[in-house]
Amino acid sequence: MNDMDPKLAASAGIAGASGTPDIVEPPPPRAIPALKRFFSSPTAALGTIGLLIICLVALLAPWLATQNPYDLTQLDILDSRLPPGSENFDGIPYYLGTDGQGRDILSGIMYGLRTSLLVGIASAVVAALLGTTIGLLAAYVGGRLESFIMRLVDLQLSFPTILMALMVLAILGNGVTNVVFAIIVAEWATYARTARGTALVEREKEYIEAARCLRIPGRRVLLRYLLPNCIAPIIVIATMQVARAIGLEATLSFLGLGASVTQPSLGMLISNGYRFMLSGLYWISFYPGIALLITIVSINLVGDRLRDVLNPRKTR
Amino acid sequence: MTILVFIGVNVIGNPVDILINPDLNQAERAQMVAHLGLDKPLWQQYFHFLSGLTHGDFGNSFVYSRPALDVIMERVPATLELAIFATIIAVAVGLPLGLYAGLRSEKFSAKFIMAGSILGFSLPTFWVGLMMILVFAVQLGWLPSNGRGETMGSWSFLTLDGLSYMLLPALNLALFKTSLILRLTRAGVQEVIMQDYVKFAYAKGLGEKRIIFVHILKNLMIPVITIVGLEFGSLIAYSVVTESIFGWPGMGKLIIDSINLLDRPVIVAYLMMMVVLFVSLNFIIDVCYTLLDPRVRLEGKA
Numbered sequence: 001m002n003d004m005d006p007k008l009a010a011s012a013g014i015a016g017a018s019g020t021p022d023i024v025e026p027p028p029p030r031a032i033p034a035l036k037r038f039f040s041s042p043t044a045a046l047g048t049i050g051l052l053i054i055c056l057v058a059l060l061a062p063w064l065a066t067q068n069p070y071d072l073t074q075l076d077i078l079d080s081r082l083p084p085g086s087e088n089f090d091g092i093p094y095y096l097g098t099d100g101q102g103r104d105i106l107s108g109i110m111y112g113l114r115t116s117l118l119v120g121i122a123s124a125v126v127a128a129l130l131g132t133t134i135g136l137l138a139a140y141v142g143g144r145l146e147s148f149i150m151r152l153v154d155l156q157l158s159f160p161t162i163l164m165a166l167m168v169l170a171i172l173g174n175g176v177t178n179v180v181f182a183i184i185v186a187e188w189a190t191y192a193r194t195a196r197g198t199a200l201v202e203r204e205k206e207y208i209e210a211a212r213c214l215r216i217p218g219r220r221v222l223l224r225y226l227l228p229n230c231i232a233p234i235i236v237i238a239t240m241q242v243a244r245a246i247g248l249e250a251t252l253s254f255l256g257l258g259a260s261v262t263q264p265s266l267g268m269l270i271s272n273g274y275r276f277m278l279s280g281l282y283w284i285s286f287y288p289g290i291a292l293l294i295t296i297v298s299i300n301l302v303g304d305r306l307r308d309v310l311n312p313r314k315t316r
Numbered sequence: 317m318t319i320l321v322f323i324g325v326n327v328i329g330n331p332v333d334i335l336i337n338p339d340l341n342q343a344e345r346a347q348m349v350a351h352l353g354l355d356k357p358l359w360q361q362y363f364h365f366l367s368g369l370t371h372g373d374f375g376n377s378f379v380y381s382r383p384a385l386d387v388i389m390e391r392v393p394a395t396l397e398l399a400i401f402a403t404i405i406a407v408a409v410g411l412p413l414g415l416y417a418g419l420r421s422e423k424f425s426a427k428f429i430m431a432g433s434i435l436g437f438s439l440p441t442f443w444v445g446l447m448m449i450l451v452f453a454v455q456l457g458w459l460p461s462n463g464r465g466e467t468m469g470s471w472s473f474l475t476l477d478g479l480s481y482m483l484l485p486a487l488n489l490a491l492f493k494t495s496l497i498l499r500l501t502r503a504g505v506q507e508v509i510m511q512d513y514v515k516f517a518y519a520k521g522l523g524e525k526r527i528i529f530v531h532i533l534k535n536l537m538i539p540v541i542t543i544v545g546l547e548f549g550s551l552i553a554y555s556v557v558t559e560s561i562f563g564w565p566g567m568g569k570l571i572i573d574s575i576n577l578l579d580r581p582v583i584v585a586y587l588m589m590m591v592v593l594f595v596s597l598n599f600i601i602d603v604c605y606t607l608l609d610p611r612v613r614l615e616g617k618a
Contacts (some may be wrong), residue, residue, distance in 0.1 A: 061483070158594055160550035163587075170575050170583045195362050247440050251557055254442045270443055274561075282450050289443035297438045 036169065038309050047301025054295050065107035075119045099272055099284045099314060108269050109291045115265040121245035122184035130184065131191025138192065139199035140222050146294040149192065157187035161244070165252060174257045176265075183245045184253070194237055198230040232310040239303035243296045250292055266292045274296065323442060352509040388589060391544060395566035397558070399551045401486040406493035411540065414501025415528070421506065426538075429498070436495030441554065445488040445561040452484060459484050462563040485562040489555060493547055500543055504536040538609050545601040549594050 031056045039045050057064060098104055138149040156164065162182075168182035202208065202227065211221045251265030252258035254274075258267060273285030380387050417426040454458045460481050508514060509532065517527045556568035564571070567586065574582040 013584065020496070077618065113606065159590075160553040161552075162552040163590055166556065166575070167570065167587055170587070203579065243438075249443055250440055255560055256576060257572075266442075267442075274446060277446055277449055278454055285446050286450075289446070292443065293438065293442055295438070297435075300434075300438055 010253060019029050024081055031139045033171070038305055041305050043301050045304030047298045048303070050294055050298035052290075054298060055109055055117065056119050061107075061110035061114055065104070065110045067104050067107050068111070078135075095144060099269075099276075105269075105283060105287050106262070107128050108236055109266065112264055112266040112269050112288060113291065115176065115263055116246050116249060116267070116292070119183070119246060122241040123180045123187070123245045124238050124241040125179070125247075127184045127187040127241065128234055131188040131233050132195040132230070134188070135192035135195025135197075136199050136222060136226060139196045139203060140218070146196075150196070153192050156186075156192065158210070161186045161239065161248060162251065165248060166257070169252065169257045174252075176258070176263055179249050179252055179258045183248055186248075187241055190237060194233050195230055198233055199226055200240075202226055202229050223278075230282065236303060236307045239299060239306055243299035243303065246292070246299075247296055247314040248269070319597055346592070355490055362461040373527025382581075384579075384585040387582055388570065389591075391565060391567045391570050394564060395552060395568060396565060396613060398482065398486055398489060398555055398558070398564060399548060401482055402493065403548060405486055405490040407540075407544060409490070410497030411493040413538075414606055415505055415533070417498065418502040418509070419528070431503070433495040433498045434550050435493055436498075439491070441492060442557050444491060445455065445485075445558060447482050448488055449561070473506055476550035485558050487566050488505050488561070489551060489558045492554075493551065496543065496547065497540060500539055501536060506538055508532050538605070541604060541608065542601055545597060545604065549597045552593065553590065595599050 010293075011083065037145050041050075074251045097109065134149055138146040151203075164186035165182040169178060172178040208221065208225055211225050216225075241304065249258055249265060250270065253265050253267030254271040256271070258265065264272075269288035269291070273281070273283075273288070276284050383504065413429050417429045422425050471597075476605065514531055517531050552567070555564075556572060557564060558564065559566045559568035560572050571586045574586070
């Protein structure tokens, strides 16, 4: 949703990759001090803990949840729309209440987190791979290809993400895979621009020149020398992008364009509660929203700190 | 630029698949296809569409059986007034708070404002909208939650009743932009306050009020106006979400309904309009730039 952050990250990132690289072997990342620096900020530590809990809950959902909300044999329609804290016939409590079909909201959130995280991570990873490749290629090859790619990137970035996603979904129809695809289409340009910006700076450095003088083939220069030195800002953007993708997916699902009923995400759960909102059954929408909020804030906190740690200009 | 998007939207995808109701039998299906002009090869449809476009005809809406452009145009005022109202709220709230947070950055209240703005970024807009309905419409019963209320002509901000309907969606839409403007203003203030001319103004013994409003605020206006202009387009795009929550009968709700009903001409017309809107917005902002910032103007002449 936030269209400003990638640009800021990009400008921060250009400085982030300017270390003093060794010619023969790219230097190992200063892992231990970086980690220490990372956790020296309490908010980042909090975000990491939150993120870990969320990932664990999502991974272990089938064992943690009291019911599988999408196994119809486990649902009891008589239990529908129960407020938080009520119990079912067997005495198993519904900590956060139930929805219109008698699904336990807490279990629903656990399963919904899986879809949301899956969409967020998958789309961010693929978009990062695609965008970085295109951006590096543009910077390395240059010439007409570069100006064509950058024209395309500018075009893409002048439209809000949601509009691009709507365009793609209007053509492809809805479903989880299409949402992932739509987010990739909407977001690759950010990576391409950042990768190109960083690579343009790196390209002029001596170690690349040295590699060229050694007649190392272009592909190898690109992958072994240029890429590792451009990766820091990409990682930062990718982290933030996971949060954005989760938010976008939730929004699209809410609009009825995202996840299907059989594979609901957090957005879908919130959307289910919309109908009950006016009769005051707040919990159906409220708790999935809180889960969504915690997820997004945790990821953003981690990403924010990553940006500071990976940017030498800021820490010195 | 427009050509690229235009071709993309029109060539990709198979309109026959998404348009025809699967319950129809073969004969009805064929008749329907012919009626909608979808039996012709794609390039012919595209050509037909193009020739219609040259005199402002996007084809008829499949659902409303009226020209798609008309269907959209009558929704424009609703979206426009919502977006303008939201922009006003965002500037009216974001600018003073940002100024305060920038000038008194060490105070607790300023830090509180900044933390709030982070929340404004992270909160999913649609969920906030739902919670607003819950609190203000359902529990407190102060404001209506759905629809547009009384309108005068095609505008609702002219009547008090219409305004009460508009308040919640506009607040919801403004939330994200408020945080954006707030942060931008704060960053701007902190940059400007270090400049020599501000220090000099203090040294001259000018009153703080005058320094803030003449020296600082004036120099802040350039980035703020750029963002307000650029974000106005995205406000209209994001109104899709807000309008769906609050049942506001604007363009955004129309496009969602159209996508769900597979009303292709309306979808295409809407997307085309958005492209034109964004291109012209960018142009207007560029013009405003030269008007506002004498430095840009001089550069152009040199």
